[in-house]
Amino acid sequence: MSVQTTSFKHVSYLWNEEEAAKLAGDEVALLIYRSNLLGADLRLTNYGGGNTSCKALAKDPLTGEETEIMWIKGSGGDIGTLKKSGLAALYVERLRALKNVYRGLDYEDEMVELFNHCIYDLASKAPSIDTPLHGFLPFKHIDHLHPDAAIAIAAAKDGEKITKELFNGQIGWVEWRKPGFELGLELKKCLDENPGIKGIMLGSHGLFTWGDTAYKSYINTLEVIEKCAEYLEENYGKKGPIFGGEKLKSLAPDQRKNQASALAPILRGFCSSERKMIGHFTDDARVLEFINSNDLDRLAPLGTSCPDHFLRTKISPLVLDLKPDQDLSDVNAIKEHLAPAFDAYRKMYTDYYETCKHDNSPAIRDTNPVIILYPGVGLFSFSKDKQTTRVAAEFYTNAINVMKGAEAISEYTSLPRQEAFNIEYWLLEEAKLQRMPKPKALSGQIALITGSAGGIGKAIAKKFVDEGAVVVLNDMNAERLEATGEEFKNIYGKDSYTTTILDVTNNDQIKQAFDDAALAFGGVDIIINNAGLSISKTIEDHTDKDWDLLYDVLVKGQFKVTQAAVGVMRKQGTGGDVINIVSKNALVSGPNNAGYGSAKAAQLHLSRLNAAELGADNIRVNVVNPDAVISDSNIWAGGWAEGRAKAYGITVAELPAYYAKRTLLNKIILPVDIANACFAFTGGLLNKSTGNVLNVDGGVAMAFVR
CATH class of the missing domain: 3.40.225.10 (Class II aldolase/adducin N-terminal domain)
Structure with missing residues (x-):
């Protein structure tokens, strides 16, 4: 196998000499470096698949003498993201001595408990079932991967014959056996019977390759897989059309x-x-x-x-x-x-x-x-x-x-x-x-929170992801939405969310948002109608445009999003939750608030109407009534803060304290408080409640529902 190390076609050569040189002399660091490179190429192995190891000398903490230690990916880890904390470290001599107490194939599972008697680093990860497969082979660095190209040969009816001919006897073969102690012994037996081989193919399973250094192991692995892939490429179509040819055409x-x-x-x-x-x-x-x-x-x-x-x-x-x-x-x-x-x-x-x-x-x-x-x-x-x-x-x-x-x-x-x-x-x-950790309260749940790129909406989305849900982030503002998506990616990872542009007054965008939710996650379980705006004007100053905008966003937007959500929830047949973020103003009268306050009142009663209609589908509709949530909220833009301050005869800077002082609890309300209220409705303890109103306003007596 004389493949040029920098000219691979079917695998990625990612080794960087400068980076590796910084790790020289630290075999464990080189193991992690090599593992991460191998895991970065999905043609070599997928997430969580495969295992890598190295053997190096270290001081025995009891005797102070140099002893051989094997460092290997621990149980449940992933080589692409492997860190030292994800490795198990075992005494090689003790591990190999377990052969003396091995009672045979019917008892091999009991050997896993005995791995604990071989552990060198007491803070390391639990050893995986692959541990003896690496431990019984004498090589300093070993890669066990599941590359498609190699498994294609390993899973072929003539896999053993093909392997022998393709590699001229340089790659051994071990028939299928469940990973464990017995397979480790069979790998060693294969090596003893075929001295000088560069690797072993595991029937229906994967590939073992090795080297005396991290780099030699890496190159050997790439060369073997490259050769397998080349062989497949040369043979595609020789027996006839791939998969017997096309039976039907794909849609566009x-x-x-x-x-x-x-x-x-x-x-x-x-x-x-x-x-x-x-x-x-x-x-x-x-x-x-x-x-x-x-x-x-x-x-x-x-x-x-x-x-x-x-x-x-x-x-x-x-x-x-x-x-x-x-x-x-x-x-x-x-x-x-x-x-x-x-x-x-x-x-x-x-x-x-x-x-x-x-x-x-x-x-x-x-x-x-x-x-x-x-x-x-x-x-x-x-x-x-x-x-x-x-x-x-x-x-x-x-x-x-x-x-x-x-x-x-x-x-x-x-x-x-x-x-x-x-x-x-x-x-x-x-x-x-x-x-594995027990499922969280919202595990398996999909939540779409309108206006979730900031303020209350973002706080709800974060709370729900913290509790196990996935979220459909959306906003009218593409730049704001992109920034929120990056924030969620950095905090929670790419699998926690998807993003979609959504103006709740736009029917096409509403449909697209639910289509995006279906493609990303399969549907939707929780809808939080949170998108909104505020306009504070006197009766004389209120315009038709103001009035229409308030009712289009707050009332019609809530209705249209709920309508689309119900269609998806009925397809699923598993019920769901609709929570409408309304306001204390739905119940409390005040100056300069005719459009906003009446629209909020309409939202509240629409919620009751929807609850009455959707109960038969096990779709619960509830309301959270906040008040004066100032932090990171779009509601205070566009002159609303100035308008409310003018109505109360105070300055904008005095608004937070003013709102807090007028409450029974004398508390400032934050976005996270609204998020907690939404979770109270959806977290499982109130599954038999619908048509309810939960005030989160610090205590405003005039807003008491009853």
Whole structure:
């Protein structure tokens, strides 16, 4: 393998000599550097996939003597974002000595507890199941990755023969075995029987490569994967059209998005039969090539081969029996059409569980599909949160790449169902799931807060993300919205939000906002009608333009957004919450406030009317009445502060203290106070309450509802 290290075609060469030189002599730092480079290229391994390690000398804290320590990615980590805190550190000699107490394949799971007796750094991450796979090999630096190109060969019917011929015996082969102690012993046996090899292919699983330095391991890994990818590329089309050729054409991109946004809430409703799920949609060209093909019906039921793929995508996808250009306007008819397919999938999954379960298997989990394929349109995925569902779609795309490669050179083979079950319901995997944090109050919920690029709206959005929801940020001001999106990305990460321009007086933008929510997350559960403005003028000074603007934004805007939300919520069939941010002024009369105050009163009564109508759909409609929320609020722009100060005979600077002093509690009201009130309605404790008004005004007696 003499590939030029800087001229790779199918993988990214990212090594920087200057950066690496700064780390010279620190093998652990070089391990982290190498790991991050490998994890940055999704062609090498996906999020959370694979493992890397190094072995280096360190002082034993008890004896002071130099001893060999293995540093390896800990349980549940990701090599692309790996830091030292994510590594496990173990005594190599102790780890290898565990062979002396190993009782055989039927007892290998008990070895995981014994890893704790080998830990060197007591503050390090818990060791993963891959630990013995690295520990029994003698190399200083080892990479275990799940590159599509290598797995395509590993999952091919003739994978062992192809590997031997392609690499002239330089890459060993170990048949499929669940990761664990036994597989570690088999890797060492393969090496002993094939001295001088540069790596080992794991049947249906992935690739092991190594080197005496971090750089040599990195280059060896890239060279092996590059060679696998080159081989696949040379063979595409030789056996015939890819995936048996095209069976149907994709819709145009805009049409695909329209179909997906219309269908996603319906699919989300089906997939949320046990708990609310977050969705993801992709119409990636690789996905379309597969789902539009003649071989879809043959290959899709087989499922995936690599354990990392399978754990995130389930035993197999659900393929929809819908025409690409199917009329989706009759929601009930579409639900009736799809219901048998979901029932059949749930039965299939239940039968799979009942057939394969062991006496000590964990209880059956959610029986709904994770991956849903819509030929001609794209791929939907549904899971507990946005990151998990996005990664599931990425892993299924990896699986498509594997099937494509395996079919080009041989015949694709998936894991036998019993083997797949043994991975999915592995007691060690179950223990990992049980260690995960419990869901937050708003986990699985999607919230659209109008006017959420500042003030009250932004505070509500932050509160909801803190409590587990994903949010649809929106604003009329594109620059303000972009800045808020960047803020959320920096604080919460890219999977916490999406953004959309929204003027609540614009019907097209309202529709687009809900389409964007459906494409990004699958639908919507919580609507906060927060967008607003204020105009304070005397009766003489009030104009028709002022009056129309107030009623268009506050009253009609609230109605139109709620109307659109109800359409999505009814598609989902899982209920929802509408909270209208109204005002103390809906109940309290004051000077220079005819337009704003009467519009707020209309908002309040519209909320009651909507609550009365939507209860049958389990859609709750409630009101939060703030007063004098000055901090970071657009409401004080455009002369409102000056107008209110004039009405009260004070200066603008005196307004905050004036508002606080007139309350029973003598408190200044902040955006976070309104956010907390919204969470009180949506957090689960008030699920049987609708048509209510919650005052958040510090106590204004005239605003008491009763």
